Amino acid sequence: MRIEELKRGVDFDAAGEEMYALVAELYPVCRSITGRGFRETLARLSRHVDLARHDVPSGTRVFDWTVPREWNIADAWVKNAAGERLIDFRRSNLHVVQYSVPLRRRVSIEELKRHLHSIPEHPHWIPYRTSYYDESWGFCIEHERLAQLDEPEYEVCIDSTLEDGRLSYGECAIAGDTGAEFLFSCHACHPSLCNDNLSGVALATWIAKLLAPLRLRFSYRFLFIPGTIGSITWLSRNQHRTGRIRHGLVVACVGDGGRFHYKRSRKGADIDRAVEHVLRHSGAAHEIRDFSPFGYDERQYCSPGFDLPVGSLTRTPNSAFPEYHTSADNLDLVAPRHLAESLRRYLDVIEVVENDRRYTSTNPQCEPQLGRRGLYSPAGGVAQREPQEMALLWVLNMSDGRHGLLDIAERAGLDFATIRDAAQRLSSHGLLEPVADVCPDEAAGSAPDPARS
Amino acid sequence: MRIEELKRGVDFDAAGEEMYALVAELYPVCRSITGRGFRETLARLSRHVDLARHDVPSGTRVFDWTVPREWNIADAWVKNAAGERLIDFRRSNLHVVQYSVPLRRRVSIEELKRHLHSIPEHPHWIPYRTSYYDESWGFCIEHERLAQLDEPEYEVCIDSTLEDGRLSYGECAIAGDTGAEFLFSCHACHPSLCNDNLSGVALATWIAKLLAPLRLRFSYRFLFIPGTIGSITWLSRNQHRTGRIRHGLVVACVGDGGRFHYKRSRKGADIDRAVEHVLRHSGAAHEIRDFSPFGYDERQYCSPGFDLPVGSLTRTPNSAFPEYHTSADNLDLVAPRHLAESLRRYLDVIEVVENDRRYTSTNPQCEPQLGRRGLYSPAGGVAQREPQEMALLWVLNMSDGRHGLLDIAERAGLDFATIRDAAQRLSSHGLLEPVADVCPDEAAGSAPDPARS
Amino acid sequence: MRIEELKRGVDFDAAGEEMYALVAELYPVCRSITGRGFRETLARLSRHVDLARHDVPSGTRVFDWTVPREWNIADAWVKNAAGERLIDFRRSNLHVVQYSVPLRRRVSIEELKRHLHSIPEHPHWIPYRTSYYDESWGFCIEHERLAQLDEPEYEVCIDSTLEDGRLSYGECAIAGDTGAEFLFSCHACHPSLCNDNLSGVALATWIAKLLAPLRLRFSYRFLFIPGTIGSITWLSRNQHRTGRIRHGLVVACVGDGGRFHYKRSRKGADIDRAVEHVLRHSGAAHEIRDFSPFGYDERQYCSPGFDLPVGSLTRTPNSAFPEYHTSADNLDLVAPRHLAESLRRYLDVIEVVENDRRYTSTNPQCEPQLGRRGLYSPAGGVAQREPQEMALLWVLNMSDGRHGLLDIAERAGLDFATIRDAAQRLSSHGLLEPVADVCPDEAAGSAPDPARS
Secondary structure, eight states: OOHHHHHHHOOHHHHHHHHHHHHHHHTTSOOOSSSHHHHHHHHHHTTTSOOEEEEEETTOEETTEEOOOEEEEEEEEEEOTTOOEEEETTTOGGGBOBTBOOEEEEEEHHHHHHTEEOOTTSTTOOBOOBOTTSOBOOEEOOGGGGGGOOSSEEEEEEEEEEESOEEEEEEEEEOOSSSOEEEEEEEOOOSSOIIIIIIHHHHHHHHHHHHTTSOOSSEEEEEEEOTTHHHHHHHHHOGGGGGGEEEEEEEOOOSSSSOEEEEOOSSOOHHHHHHHHHHHTTSSOEEEEOOOSOSSTHHHHTSTTTOOSEEEEESSOTTSSTTTTBTTSSTTTOOHHHHHHHHHHHHHHHHHHHHOOEEEESOOSSOOOOGGGTSSOOOBOOSOOOHHHHHHHHHHHHTEEEEEHHHHHHHHTOOHHHHHHHHHHHHHTTOEEEOOOSOGGGOTTSSOOGGGO | OOHHHHHHHOOHHHHHHHHHHHHHHHTTSOOOSSSHHHHHHHHHHTTTSOOEEEEEETTOEETTEEOOOEEEEEEEEEEOTTOOEEEETTTOGGGBOBTBOOEEEEEEHHHHHHTEEOOTTSTTOOBOOBOTTSOBOOEEOOGGGGGGOOSSEEEEEEEEEEESOEEEEEEEEEOOSSSOEEEEEEEOOOSSOIIIIIIHHHHHHHHHHHHTTSOOSSEEEEEEEOTTHHHHHHHHHOGGGGGGEEEEEEEOOOSSSSOEEEEOOSSOOHHHHHHHHHHHTTSSOEEEEOOOSOSSTHHHHTSTTTOOSEEEEESSOTTSSTTTTBTTSSTTTOOHHHHHHHHHHHHHHHHHHHHOOEEEESOOSSOOOOGGGTSSOSOBOOSOOOHHHHHHHHHHHHTEEEEEHHHHHHHHTOOHHHHHHHHHHHHHTTOEEEOOOSOGGGOTTSSOOGGGO | OOHHHHHHHOOHHHHHHHHHHHHHHHTTSOOOSSSHHHHHHHHHHTTTSOOEEEEEETTOEETTEEOOOEEEEEEEEEEOTTOOEEEETTTOGGGBOBTBOOEEEEEEHHHHHHTEEOOTTSTTOOBOOBOTTSOBOOEEOOGGGGGGOOSSEEEEEEEEEEESOEEEEEEEEEOOSSSOEEEEEEEOOOSSOIIIIIIHHHHHHHHHHHHTTSOOSSEEEEEEEOTTHHHHHHHHHOGGGGGGEEEEEEEOOOSSSSOEEEEOOSSOOHHHHHHHHHHHTTSSOEEEEOOOSOSSTHHHHTSTTTOOSEEEEESSOTTSSTTTTBTTSSTTTOOHHHHHHHHHHHHHHHHHHHHOOEEEESOOSSOOOOGGGTSSOOOBOOSOOOHHHHHHHHHHHHTEEEEEHHHHHHHHTOOHHHHHHHHHHHHHTTOEEEOOOSOGGGOTTSSOOTTTO
């Protein structure tokens, strides 16, 4: 089965519900860039896809960075004199600044307040804060509850460990007809936050699950990594592989109800044209943004030493929704139907990429006679032709070996599927011949894949 | 005489009337893509221009196509029981679907209706329909008259022949100083339809008639051909010649009162820039459209194996006026003044193409002193200069051998004639030298021309 | 001291007053393209900057032109029968058409009127007119006073000399680290006209005065020349030097209150991008215009044989303000604050040009860890970053050796200073390395400079 047939068969409503269920299942787990929560998350994803886990020891040098110590946390609280847990990790794992060092002692209210984070504009929400690379401790709290802290002293406990261990990430590889790769990357390091980025984790999992049984032109690689340090670590260990990456997308924030945003790759690439075409023909409002070196792991994939063709397709992007990095990014912010629509768009993009090939007309001089092949209505004189007939003419006219089907769709102002159907009909009549595909010598399996061993 | 002098001398009002008279003369003739009507049309054009007729036998292979059998028709009708001609070819040759096979028999009203074509939106008009490559028969009728057919049976007669014969086309070649060619192509296969395309036939004839006595830089070729199969046949027999074609225009729909439309060539060419400049400076509303593989014979000239620099300059283009391919495209739809204005625009384009040459300034370092040559007013200090003086400065500044006069006119925002006049004045003072012209080695006549032999 | 430090220290209000005082000082001097007035002007400028005067004899061939005879004038008048000076050079040097030949005789009112120039639309203003290359004489007069000339005969006196002499111009050269040059050119030949171009003369003088003590990357050259013939003469004598010119600006009309206009160089150059960036980030309305071969000496610098990267940054450009070339272009039209603002913009441009270098990231693969170097806030999770932090990311991401800091500023949408500061911080941490600079082998002083000898 190929992607276009798959798409026709997917029950998107059901897929939306299933992705949402996966988000809900993962929501309570306290993840960080290292630690047991991240590994538990990978273990749960492994029930859906064939996932290889890679563990990299603390202290490993990865380019300019060092893999940090592993952080785990069992409990944390701030108690008043009466012994009441005023701030309680067990109520929300967001209450503790990530990578807070172990601690248990009495602190004055003044000292405590220097370690508290809140959001005055959203007094009911707990912020999400981290301090991965700066040894410290802290709590995050609803702003409205700060006033309750009116005693002179509190007992503070952070029952965490920060010790040499491992950074883990998951990798799912699906072999296609060529070794040229389409990379999907999502950060899976955030604790109880749904849109950013359990939505991306669930969507990437589902795409991998759906693609696995297909006959594919490209090979596909899905990375479930901690943000920043994860992509740096992966790139550091896979430099030899990056030349194979023809297309890439960073998957994040795909569960909210906002319109789609596409952030282009740094260098401008086919993936940009494919996504923009899909969004333009989706019938819905959307935004296209140029690359900027702020956001998610595209920062690393698009660093000048790699400059990979990687963009990012989100709904509302990072920082642009008020619930971003707060306790309000919860199960109410994401919905099955939004996840389902995101899945549809991503599959649309994959359909374009899989089918965007170049052809040459076998009758380049003048048009071939379509009528006698039953491809064109024999009734002459009519003023208009159907889009399907126009698509045949466009594909024939532009198939000079230089223009791919996406070029033709853009030039013709027709959606990609109509153009691809025309190309398939013309090919079946011997009127088109495909130009040799990308890197046919890199057929999947012909080279050992260290990531799968 | 050169084109710019010709233009000053043409009586456009008279030319409009004469072209209209030619349209009116040709209107009653029943043309098709083959047959006596087409040849009679060529014979009438030969009274105005030196036209070579070429005949190609039925069955000749032309690329993917085959020259069809020759179709001729003497009469056709549908009679009721009373013997009245309810549909009558003698009233309008549009009543019969072109290439209808010979037929004479009684048919039931049900069978007859399966062979009738009408236009519900325009109940008074007869549509124009063809079936060149699918053996069948049919009649075209005013929609309002369908209801009159209320008898159970009718006698049907189509007194046509469909037999091996010839496809004919006309070719008029005018030699210029170089063998580089400007091609004008018009389809002359439509029966009683005026704007599409007797207007184009008449205009192309008039252009040829006016250019014939001129001293010309380019050689000119005018094709009067049946649509589609005619250009395919010509291209098939003239492949060796297509490399000479530097500019080309498909001439059609030039007699109505709509604004001008220019459809660009597939690859983007000098002819596009020339026409767009002329329309921009015409002072009238107009539209520019990118190439699309639907329309007239530019489909063949711009097929990927030829990709010639051929656009199409029309008034309202095909399919875009309601009378298109109906009996309402009659002598009322076209007017002498519209034909005259179209002639003017086409001559403007030819003037640009003939004069768009590159020069080098003989004083490239700083401006030459125009004042002492009487080219520039000696009174200094004035705030504004005349366009004629500005044109001198523009031509001198841009004549670095890379920019042609049309480039300069576009950059200066001045009309081409002003720039050309400036170049001529500067040349006459030795301040400009022409860059060697296109293909000077292909002087007309230096190579035998099979199309004229 | 470098330009960015200079800018922080300049008292722009005081500079505006001083430039205005220089304009006022030079205003009464009767300048022309040759003569004592021009040399007196140069002498006064020499009190501010190190100015070399060059004298070129009348009759010297300079490209297509010839250095004209030297014109000097002591007095001129038109007297009525009563001996009253109705038109009097001593009241305004604009009353005499420049280069009027010596004359003293009685003329009829009819003859006189053929030699009078006035402006009907502005009856109170005296026009400025010249006749450099056409031997004649004339007077300029307020239009409202023409009616007073009601006597049949007048006595006319022009006490001028037109004799072989010299054309003079001033040149100020400031050596930088490289021999690559930034050229500033202003015409200093106009008599009592303030905006055009004593404002430009004063501004160019002030820029030279401020730059002289600085450590500079580029060498700077300031030309104080008569319009047209001056730039032609300089170019004729300095052809060997023009290859060094990397940037250039024609300085004129910088004292009025109009918004800034930038006229691009002919070929498109870095100076265009620098000026446009500065104006875009100035927060004020402005206009960008493409090159045209009408205006000031950019006509010569951008003639096709030189095609130098020279634009023109003005406030209201020539011909576009009603006072242009009239007695209303006086000390009221220009103001200290406008001159000061112009100085600021010019220094902004110089700052960009001096600092627009290319770098390569020393950590091109993934981002370097800014946090541990104290360059990036360690608190993770926050939604927004400061422009200073964004600038660091932009500079790192784009510093691939191909993009300069101005490219990066444009791409990031940040002002140049923020990007330059980021580059300096990154360089000081060893995170950037400069790409070799323009022509380092042409260090100033390593080649003899004929213009200074």
